[in-house]
Amino acid sequence: MTDITTEKARIGAPSAQPFINGFTEEGENLSPVNTGTNTSTTSEQPSAGPLAGASAKSHSHGGGVGIPDSSRAGRLTSYKVADFKPLNGLEEDWRFTPLKRLRGLHTEVLNGAAPVVNVTAPSGVVVETVGRDDKRIGQAAIPEDLVSANAWENFSEATVVTVPAELQAESEVSVLINGAGEAPSAQHIVIVAERFSKAVVVLDHQGSAVVSENVEIIVEDGAELTVVSLQEWADNAVHASSQQAKIGRDAKFKHIVVSLGGDLVRVTPSTRFTAPGADVEMFGLYFADAGQHLEQRLFVDHAVANCKSRVLYKGALQGRNAHSVWVGDVLIRKEAEGTDTYEANRNLVLTDGARADSVPNLEIETGLIEGAGHASATGRFDDEHLFYLMARGIPEKVARRLVVRGFLNEIIQQIKVPAIEDRLTAAVERELAATDN
Amino acid sequence: MSTLEIKDLHVSIETEQGTKEILKGVSLTIRTGETHAIMGPNGSGKSTLASTIAGHPRYNVTSGTITLDGEDVLEMSVDERARAGVFLAMQYPVEVPGVTMTNFLRTAKTAIDGEAPALRTWTKDVKAAMQQLRIDADFAQRNVNEGFSGGEKKRVEILQLELFKPKFAILDETDSGLDVDALKVVSEGVNRAHEEGNMGTLLITHYTRILRYIKPEFVHVFVDGKVVEEGGPELADRLEEEGYDRYAPGAGVAVAPAVQA
Numbered sequence: 001m002t003d004i005t006t007e008k009a010r011i012g013a014p015s016a017q018p019f020i021n022g023f024t025e026e027g028e029n030l031s032p033v034n035t036g037t038n039t040s041t042t043s044e045q046p047s048a049g050p051l052a053g054a055s056a057k058s059h060s061h062g063g064g065v066g067i068p069d070s071s072r073a074g075r076l077t078s079y080k081v082a083d084f085k086p087l088n089g090l091e092e093d094w095r096f097t098p099l100k101r102l103r104g105l106h107t108e109v110l111n112g113a114a115p116v117v118n119v120t121a122p123s124g125v126v127v128e129t130v131g132r133d134d135k136r137i138g139q140a141a142i143p144e145d146l147v148s149a150n151a152w153e154n155f156s157e158a159t160v161v162t163v164p165a166e167l168q169a170e171s172e173v174s175v176l177i178n179g180a181g182e183a184p185s186a187q188h189i190v191i192v193a194e195r196f197s198k199a200v201v202v203l204d205h206q207g208s209a210v211v212s213e214n215v216e217i218i219v220e221d222g223a224e225l226t227v228v229s230l231q232e233w234a235d236n237a238v239h240a241s242s243q244q245a246k247i248g249r250d251a252k253f254k255h256i257v258v259s260l261g262g263d264l265v266r267v268t269p270s271t272r273f274t275a276p277g278a279d280v281e282m283f284g285l286y287f288a289d290a291g292q293h294l295e296q297r298l299f300v301d302h303a304v305a306n307c308k309s310r311v312l313y314k315g316a317l318q319g320r321n322a323h324s325v326w327v328g329d330v331l332i333r334k335e336a337e338g339t340d341t342y343e344a345n346r347n348l349v350l351t352d353g354a355r356a357d358s359v360p361n362l363e364i365e366t367g368l369i370e371g372a373g374h375a376s377a378t379g380r381f382d383d384e385h386l387f388y389l390m391a392r393g394i395p396e397k398v399a400r401r402l403v404v405r406g407f408l409n410e411i412i413q414q415i416k417v418p419a420i421e422d423r424l425t426a427a428v429e430r431e432l433a434a435t436d437n
Numbered sequence: 438m439s440t441l442e443i444k445d446l447h448v449s450i451e452t453e454q455g456t457k458e459i460l461k462g463v464s465l466t467i468r469t470g471e472t473h474a475i476m477g478p479n480g481s482g483k484s485t486l487a488s489t490i491a492g493h494p495r496y497n498v499t500s501g502t503i504t505l506d507g508e509d510v511l512e513m514s515v516d517e518r519a520r521a522g523v524f525l526a527m528q529y530p531v532e533v534p535g536v537t538m539t540n541f542l543r544t545a546k547t548a549i550d551g552e553a554p555a556l557r558t559w560t561k562d563v564k565a566a567m568q569q570l571r572i573d574a575d576f577a578q579r580n581v582n583e584g585f586s587g588g589e590k591k592r593v594e595i596l597q598l599e600l601f602k603p604k605f606a607i608l609d610e611t612d613s614g615l616d617v618d619a620l621k622v623v624s625e626g627v628n629r630a631h632e633e634g635n636m637g638t639l640l641i642t643h644y645t646r647i648l649r650y651i652k653p654e655f656v657h658v659f660v661d662g663k664v665v666e667e668g669g670p671e672l673a674d675r676l677e678e679e680g681y682d683r684y685a686p687g688a689g690v691a692v693a694p695a696v697q698a
Contacts, residue, residue, distance in 0.1 A: 348534060379534045383494065388531045388581075391491050392545035392597065393519035402544055406580075407535030 071363060072299060072329040077142045081153050084146035093145060096325040096357055098293060101264045103210045103238045104184045105147050110154035112183025115209050117159045118176040122169045125199065126162040136160055136190050140216035141244035144268065144299075148242040151186035151212035158188035161201060163225070169199035172417050179209030179237060187213040193225035195248075200226040200417060206261075208234045217245035219253045221275065226254040228415055229269075232427065233262035240266045247307075249275035256415055257284040257313075259294045260427055270299035273336075276306040283312055284326070285411040285424075287431045288354065290319025297327040300343070302336035308370075311343035314411050316404050316431075317354035326376075327359045332369060340370035347378040348407050350400070401432055439506050439522065439604045441467045441490075441637060446501035448482075448489050459485045461662035462501070465639075467605060472631065472638040474648060474673060477659030478681040483641045484528060486659075487609040490639075491525035492518050505604070520549055522604030526594040526611050533581035538593070539563075541581045542600060549601050566599045570626050588619040595626035606630065607639045612647035624650030645677040660684045 075093075076084065087106045089099045099106060119127045130136070137158055143149035161173055175189065191201050203215065219225045231239060239262055247253050259265045271280045286294040300309045315324045326345045347356035360374035381403050389399035405428060412424050448460035459482045467473050477483050489496045490503060492515040503510040505521055513521060533541070542563060547553045554562075567574065570592045582590050591611055598606050608627065612620055624647060630636055631651075640651060648670070656672040657664045658681075665684055666672065 381534070384531045385533050387493055387515060388527070388533060389536075389541075389545075390515035391519055391525055391527075392541075392601070393516050393548035394545055395516050395548065396514075398544065398548070402540065403533060403535050405535075406537065406540060 072331045072361065075144055077144050078149060079143060079152050081146060081149045084149055087146055093297065097266060097295060098264065101238065101293065102147070105150065105210065105212045105238065105240055108184045110150055110184045110186040110212055112185035112210065113180040114155065114185045114187050115177045115179045115207065115211055118178070119159065119161065120174040121161065122171045122173065124164060124167045125169055125173050126164065128160045130158050130160055132156070134158065134160065136192065137188065140218045140246040141214055141242065143214065143242060147212045147240045148214055151188065151214050154186040155188040158190055160190040160192070162192045163194060163197040163199040165194040166196045172200040172202050175201060175203050177203060177205045179207030179233065182208055182210050182236070184210045187211050189213070190216045191227060192218045193220060193223040195220045196222040198224040200228070202417065202420060203227065203229045205231045205233055205239065208237050210238045213239065213241040215241060215243040217243065219245060219247050219251040221248040222250050223248065224252040226256070228256045228258065228420065229267065231259040231262055231265045233265065235261065235263060237262040238264045241268070243267065243269040245271045247271055247273050247278045247280060250277035252279045254281045257296055258424060259286040259296070260431065264293045266295040268297045270301065272301040273304050273307040276304050278307045280309045283411050283414050284314070285408055286315040286324055287428060288315065288317045288322035288324045289431065289434060291321050293323045295325035299329045300331070300341065302332045302339045302341065305336055306338040307336070308340040312411070313345045314408055315356060316348045316350060316408060317356055318350040320353035322354040325357045327361065328374065329361045330374070331363045332365060332372060334365040337366055337368040338370055339372065342371070342373045344375040348404065349378060349380045350404065401429065404428065404432055439469045439637070441605045442504045444502045446489070446503065447499045448485055448496050449499055450495055450497065459662050460489070463664060465657065467637040467639055469604065469637050470634060471655065472640060472651065472653040473655045473657060474640045474642060474653035475657050475659055476642055476673065476676060479643065481659040482662040483659050484609050487525055487607045487641055490523060490607055491515065516548065524598055524601060524603030524606045526598055526606065526608045528609040528613070530582050530590045530594055532583045534583065536581050537578055538581055539577045542597070546600060562600060566596055570596050571622050572596060587614045588616065591615060591623055592619065595623050599626055599630050603636060605637045605639065607641065609641050610643060612642055612644060620647060621650060627651055645673050648673045658684065
């Protein structure tokens with residue numbers, strides 16, 4: 001009798017080849033398109049803006065090429081492009097981004113036509129278009145990178161959405177942001193939820209654009225605000241979006257990022273607690289197709305005591321060189337006693353040749369906390385999953401949809417705006433249909 | 438009354454060392470209401486037979502036929518075979534991320550029956566079947582097989598068997614890795630499905646232990662990709678005492694290719 005050791009289909013066993021192109025054992029490496037560019041240095045000191053404060057005092061980017069900052073708190077922030085060194089792609093916060101595909105957002109003056117903003121708001125919500133000198137600008141945000149600073153220097157007018165104190169908005173505020181061409185441009189949006197107000201604001205990005213955007217969000221004491229940022233761009237769009245929120249006492253803030261379209265989309269949401277008792281939830285959903293680069297880097301700054309944060313980002317990837325990046329920085333400062341935080345990222349790789357980078361970073365400067373945790377997992381939908389479902393009579397297309405829909409639905413159902421939920425469910429179905437073969 | 442007929446089946450796989458033939462001419466006929474046990478040592482091709490009937494892409498049928506009531510099973514895709522009434526309880530059920538058991542069971546039932554089950558009776562059926570198999574109710578909300586123990590996965594396979602009501606159930610070493618209690622629970626499930634009278638069973642096992650709970654009418658011994666001996670339940674008893682050693686090359690047993698009646 002012969003022993004046949006390879007006879008059985010080793011269900012669940014890893015395949016012989018690495019399934020993600022370029023995936024190393026460490027799970028990360030530099031974006032290949034960035035290597036070989038020149039490193040240059042500047043010696044200018046950052047200037048302090050109204051928000052700069054302690055975080056801008058020290059320029060901590062002196063660690064050298066490829067070495068991360070010692071603390072997320074030490075990152076250079078400035079309203080001025082000149083304060084940032086030109087990017088070479090080796091910086092900690094740009095190392096996954098293919099700079100060549102930024103189409104000038106990091107090198108050009110952003111004077112192209114900004115995407116056109118159309119706001120539909122329920123009664124009571126105030127919508128204004130204001131100039132650069134409006135006093136509300138710069139209240140919640142200060143650029144944390146060069147591309148964001150570039151937008152700050154170049155935007156010509158801003159859209160300000162204000163939910164007045166104690167107003168319970170009866171329906172969502174829809175901010176349609178429609179690309180107006182491919183010349184690099186700058187966008188600025190301010191959302192203010194005044195004390196004890198309650199509202200949902202949807203930033204709906206569509207069309208073709210090459211745009212760097214700053215979104216400032218102020219959630220005043222006791223307010224309850226949901227901001228949904230949808231990136232359903234056309235295939236050629238390039239979008240960098242810094243979305244910074246300042247959270248007041250006992251406020252509730254829910255932030256949901258949904259990135260589906262575009263060639264390169266990089267969303268960098270951050271939330272800063274400024275008073276105790278606040279509760280933040282940050283959700284994300286992305287679906288990267290062949291060649292698409294979808295990046296999300298978030299920051300939760302527990303700067304005060306007794307606040308709570310929950311982060312969950314889920315992504316699906318399919319097709320050659322589909323690339324997603326998730327970096328979750330959570331900082332619990334010394335004074336943030338009683339903090340309760342948990343962040344997680346889950347990726348589902350549907351085909352060969354896609355790549356998901358996932359980096360949770362948790363910095364804890366005090367032991368007097370309720371809890372702090374992080375998790376990251378990247379799973380694969382492979383032939384064995386498919387065989388299992390099909391062996392139960394489920395056709396291949398249905399099986400694929402079943403898995404992806406179930407996986408992403410957890411995020412979609414957080415939106416709680418039925419029309420948007422339906423639209424996203426349909427969009428996910430389209431993504432799946434796009435690569436049926 | 439249905440018939441699953443396997444005739445002179447030859448199956449090979451691709452390995453790093455080249456093509457390897459695993460099944461070397463297997464013939465077998467199973468009818469509704471019958472229970473057949475396939476026994477044999479490791480590597481004899483038992484599981485290959487199970488996976489080939491279900492249509493796993495790793496196995497290439499080089500010659501021979503499989504038919505279900507005359508229909509060519511080999512021409513069918515994996516899902517078509519399941520809808521035609523073939524059910525494989527897998528040896529290593531995979532974890533499927535993102536799909537709850539509830540959603541999965543309903544989707545599969547809908548696919549197999551060609552129409553969605555009536556919600557109220559379906560929910561009741563699922564609950565009752567889970568209870569009988571001692572599966573915690575909260576499993577319904579968990580993802581398919583995710584974080585289930587080996588024994589839990591096997592029970593969930595039998596749960597599906599009971600709910601989907603196939604014409605032919607192929608149990609691929611469902612007993613391996615089960616403790617005695619779990620083995621009883623699983624066997625009871627198979628017997629319940631069998632008692633409804635519309636199912637034929639192909640029970641693949643390395644051990645005779647499960648045959649104390651599930652009684653086959655026919656026993657086939659597999660060695661090196663072929664059926665080397667066939668008989669009734671008494672053959673299983675003999676294997677229990679003697680093991681497979683007497684089928685080893687040179688052991689002196691006349692190994693004649695079995696001919697199926």
